[in-house]
Amino acid sequence: MIARLLRRAGISLIVLAGVLLIGFLMLQVIPADPAVAIAGPQGTDDEIEAIRRHLGLDQPILLQFVWYISRVVTGDMGQSVINNASVSAELLRAAGPTIELMCAAMIWAVPTALALGILAALRRGGIVDRLVMAVSVMGVSVPVFWVGLLMIQFAARTRAFPIQGRGGPLWTAEGLSHILLPATALGLILVGPVARMTRTTLSDALHADHVRTARAKGASELRVVLNHALRTALLPIITLVGLQVGTLMGGAVVTETIFSWPGVGRLAVGSIITGDYPMAQGAIIFLASAFILVNITVDVLNELADPRIGSRS
Amino acid sequence: MKHMTLPDSVMTAPPLLTVENLSVTFRTDSGPLPALDGISLSIRPGETVAVVGESGSGKSVLSLAVMGLLPPTAELTASGLIFDGEDLQAMSKRTRRDLRGRDMAMIFQEPSTALNPVQRIGDQLIEAIRLHEDIPTPKARARAIEALAATGIPSPELRVRAYPHELSGGMRQRALIAMALIHRPRLLIADEPTTALDVTVQAQILDLIRDLARDNGTATLFITHDMGVVAEMADRVAVLYAGRMVETASASDLFESPEHPYTLGLLGSMPQLNQRGAAMLPIAGTVPDLRQMPPGCHFHPRCPFADHRCATQRPDLRPLAGNRRSACHYAPLLETLETRA
Ligand SMILES: Nc1ncnc2c1ncn2[C@@H]1O[C@H](COP(=O)(O)OP(=O)(O)O)[C@@H](O)[C@H]1O
Numbered sequence: 001m002i003a004r005l006l007r008r009a010g011i012s013l014i015v016l017a018g019v020l021l022i023g024f025l026m027l028q029v030i031p032a033d034p035a036v037a038i039a040g041p042q043g044t045d046d047e048i049e050a051i052r053r054h055l056g057l058d059q060p061i062l063l064q065f066v067w068y069i070s071r072v073v074t075g076d077m078g079q080s081v082i083n084n085a086s087v088s089a090e091l092l093r094a095a096g097p098t099i100e101l102m103c104a105a106m107i108w109a110v111p112t113a114l115a116l117g118i119l120a121a122l123r124r125g126g127i128v129d130r131l132v133m134a135v136s137v138m139g140v141s142v143p144v145f146w147v148g149l150l151m152i153q154f155a156a157r158t159r160a161f162p163i164q165g166r167g168g169p170l171w172t173a174e175g176l177s178h179i180l181l182p183a184t185a186l187g188l189i190l191v192g193p194v195a196r197m198t199r200t201t202l203s204d205a206l207h208a209d210h211v212r213t214a215r216a217k218g219a220s221e222l223r224v225v226l227n228h229a230l231r232t233a234l235l236p237i238i239t240l241v242g243l244q245v246g247t248l249m250g251g252a253v254v255t256e257t258i259f260s261w262p263g264v265g266r267l268a269v270g271s272i273i274t275g276d277y278p279m280a281q282g283a284i285i286f287l288a289s290a291f292i293l294v295n296i297t298v299d300v301l302n303e304l305a306d307p308r309i310g311s312r313s
Numbered sequence: 314m315k316h317m318t319l320p321d322s323v324m325t326a327p328p329l330l331t332v333e334n335l336s337v338t339f340r341t342d343s344g345p346l347p348a349l350d351g352i353s354l355s356i357r358p359g360e361t362v363a364v365v366g367e368s369g370s371g372k373s374v375l376s377l378a379v380m381g382l383l384p385p386t387a388e389l390t391a392s393g394l395i396f397d398g399e400d401l402q403a404m405s406k407r408t409r410r411d412l413r414g415r416d417m418a419m420i421f422q423e424p425s426t427a428l429n430p431v432q433r434i435g436d437q438l439i440e441a442i443r444l445h446e447d448i449p450t451p452k453a454r455a456r457a458i459e460a461l462a463a464t465g466i467p468s469p470e471l472r473v474r475a476y477p478h479e480l481s482g483g484m485r486q487r488a489l490i491a492m493a494l495i496h497r498p499r500l501l502i503a504d505e506p507t508t509a510l511d512v513t514v515q516a517q518i519l520d521l522i523r524d525l526a527r528d529n530g531t532a533t534l535f536i537t538h539d540m541g542v543v544a545e546m547a548d549r550v551a552v553l554y555a556g557r558m559v560e561t562a563s564a565s566d567l568f569e570s571p572e573h574p575y576t577l578g579l580l581g582s583m584p585q586l587n588q589r590g591a592a593m594l595p596i597a598g599t600v601p602d603l604r605q606m607p608p609g610c611h612f613h614p615r616c617p618f619a620d621h622r623c624a625t626q627r628p629d630l631r632p633l634a635g636n637r638r639s640a641c642h643y644a645p646l647l648e649t650l651e652t653r654a
């Protein structure tokens with residue numbers, strides 16, 4: 001198991017290096033010259049040249065990449081060309097609200113999806129089952145920005161909930177009411193796929209031989225469903241939720257932008273729009289690394305949930 | 314043969330399980346599928362009754378019906394389903410569930426899939442214990458180890474920590490047997506428990522089931538398609554064909570003089586009998602589609618004895634001399650053969 005995880009971590013490192021390379025190349029191909037941007041509209045050619053030398057932009061590209069990597073590894077992702085703020089510091093500040101938003105989305109969406117999926121599997125063809133199928137088709141075809149805009153329309157008209165920004169810590173009423181709409185919009189992405197996966201894997205598992213054994217032992221129906229059928233069906237569900245975290249991060253970018261949520265997603269979009277490329281690059285590297293980390297975590301969870309995986313390889 | 318050793322008290326005791334006129338029909342997309350039709354049988358305490366028949370004859374459906382584990386698509390009717398004097402059909406779901414695993418237990422055909430793949434063997438046994446007995450986990454664990462030891466699993470104190478995939482097929486079946494017998498049930502249903510195992514392991518598992526059942530005074534409904542296994546295990550035999558019982562007799566009577574051509578056919582595929590030069594009638598053809606049964610005797614398209622009467626008139630399961638029954642117009646077969654010759 002340890003060896004497998006190490007190998008997995010190795011692969012992730014390679015992927016991460018690829019992300020860094022793309023981030024680095026992005027800065028190379030963009031039309032704007034960072035030196036010009038830093039020097040500002042009044043910068044003279046000499047000043048620009050000095051800044052360029054100072055940033056090492058006159059050195060060979062390979063060397064620049066090596067420097068770049070060593071800087072990123074030590075947590076230095078440069079400065080914003082807009083306000084000179086440290087990119088790492090800005091990212092760290094924005095990470096909190098993004099994590100908060102994603103957790104808030106998952107905390108209601110995953111249990112809801114599980115419950116819907118279980119009910120659908122237990123009563124196939126019933127009302128919940130049809131609802132789950134409808135919602136999962138809808139969730140796939142209705143983009144999150146559409147849902148978000150609808151909510152804003154609704155909230156603006158009824159003035160029921162705030163629609164802009166973060167209202168402080170979640171344990172305050174203000175904080176809670178602010179996160180309600182964005183978390184709902186973001187969580188909706190998860191409900192359909194997770195409910196459908198739960199329904200499918202659980203209805204298969206309910207017909208498994210070992211579930212029949214559990215019934216033959218005299219286990220109650222609740223115990224049979226939760227402890228035996230769901231327990232073995234959990235694996236693909238965990239995997240799916242893990243993979244959906246990637247989708248969720250994409251959704252967070254959109255949701256944060258719509259609801260002005262001060263997270264990494266809005267930071268990324270905002271910095272791209274304003275041409276703050278070091279900041280944009282930092283945000284993208286940050287999101288990609290988070291994605292990789294989540295995937296490793298899913299792997300570990302899978303291994304813990306199914307003892308067969310570890311011994312298979 | 315085993316029945317020789319059965320004490321007389323067993324033969325006169327009231328039945329532990331009585332099944333009377335049991336029919337099971339599945340609702341399927343292509344119409345109703347009658348899997349069992351008018352089955353009657355009984356088992357006395359400590360007795361072993363074998364149910365034989367080709368694959369698809371309804372043996373598993375019968376065992377699930379007794380356990381109360383039929384899927385919701387199954388419709389069950391019976392004029393009697395009595396266990397230990399209690400009417401199973403009239404029982405609440407809760408009472409019925411309490412019987413399962415405690416008073417009646419079951420071993421399944423596929424040891425590789427019958428255990429929960431993500432739960433340790435010990436935990437599965439502990440669950441079985443604690444479902445019916447309120448004892449603390451450490452005590453249950455000790456019991457589990459004891460039960461595994463009784464099935465001949467080496468170093469059981471290590472095996473309780475193993476996951477099913479870490480054990481061999483034979484070991485898994487031993488663990489399942491330990492689990493089924495942990496509360497000394499009065500009835501054990503074994504549905505082809507050795508079919509999925511290596512030949513060498515088969516004999517050991519059969520011995521184990523027989524010995525443990527005898528030690529616990531457990532009655533066994535032993536399901537198999539293998540006449541060799543029947544000879545090994547059974548006191549009495551019920552032969553199923555396409556959901557109907559076609560013959561029932563004591564094991565000795567059945568092997569000595571089968572009174573249904575289908576039984577003859579099943580015996581024909583037993584190597585020992587062939588060598589002795591007994592009737593060798595390999596059964597040609599296959600089990601008919603349960604939704605489109607041939608008229609008359611359901612066996613007539615495959616029966617070497619069949620004549621015009623068999624094609625139109627359905628034979629009842631009728632009593633013959635001795636305590637046995639056959640659903641063939643021409644039973645007793647020997648007389649028929651003599652008159653026809
Ligand atoms: N859940 C089910 N739904 C529909 N038909 C079933 C179901 N279970 C069993 N059957 C049918 O009932 C018949 C008897 O099956 P079974 O008892 O498993 O046979 P055996 O155990 O003797 O091989 C078969 O024709 C089978 O297809």
Ligand code: SF4
Nearest residue numbers: 610613616623641642
């Ligand atoms: S009734 Fe006729 S067809 Fe059926 S088993 Fe007897 S001889 Fe064969």
Ligand SMILES: [Mg+2]
Nearest residue numbers: 372373504505
């Ligand atoms: Mg079967």
